[in-house]
Amino acid sequence: METLEGFQELEPSDEEIVGVAGIYAFYSILALRYASLYRSSAESEDALKCAHACLTAMGQLDQNLTGAEFFAQEAESQRRAISERPLDDLNSGHLSQLRECDRTVGRERLVAIQSRLVG
Template identity: 40%
Template structure:
């Protein structure tokens, strides 16, 4: 079993993907659930090389970014994610890694800011 598959199995032990009686009802839980879901699909895509997990990863990421856009005025994270996914799928992904890393940091800052604002 590949390292990625092992990591996906370990991720399944995290509390975020575990079903609960009440479901996910809080802000932090929602964002951490989507982070775990995207990471799980990315790890499985890496382990299998299959398109199914990659498509699931992309769908989960677009859903999470759409939710973030709905909760942050003027945000366009979903559109940026669509652009990055198209770039990645085009085979012309020059610079996609650096762009994705920058986008990831922007998204993390936005989520942390949203959580801090909600906590006030």
């Protein structure tokens, strides 16, 4: 957590973040921060904050890419994740499948964000 707190994206500033790279760097670090907090404390509020950061980032990406549906995809992914059995109860095959699906979705989102950086 101390390392994450040192990222400039989390430092207080009076200036609004307007650049594409800065916006998505901020959301990435913010989501990672809340995920790390949840992992270390198991406080549900931290999980909710992580989910909110992810949904906000996906909603913003949708607004800037014609025909994008990242917000709906992320919301559905989060609904599905909370309706499934706890991770402790999952067999390793199912967990591997979840991870692979997350990697695929992550790559798609990275490509979309990269298209904004060059566009």
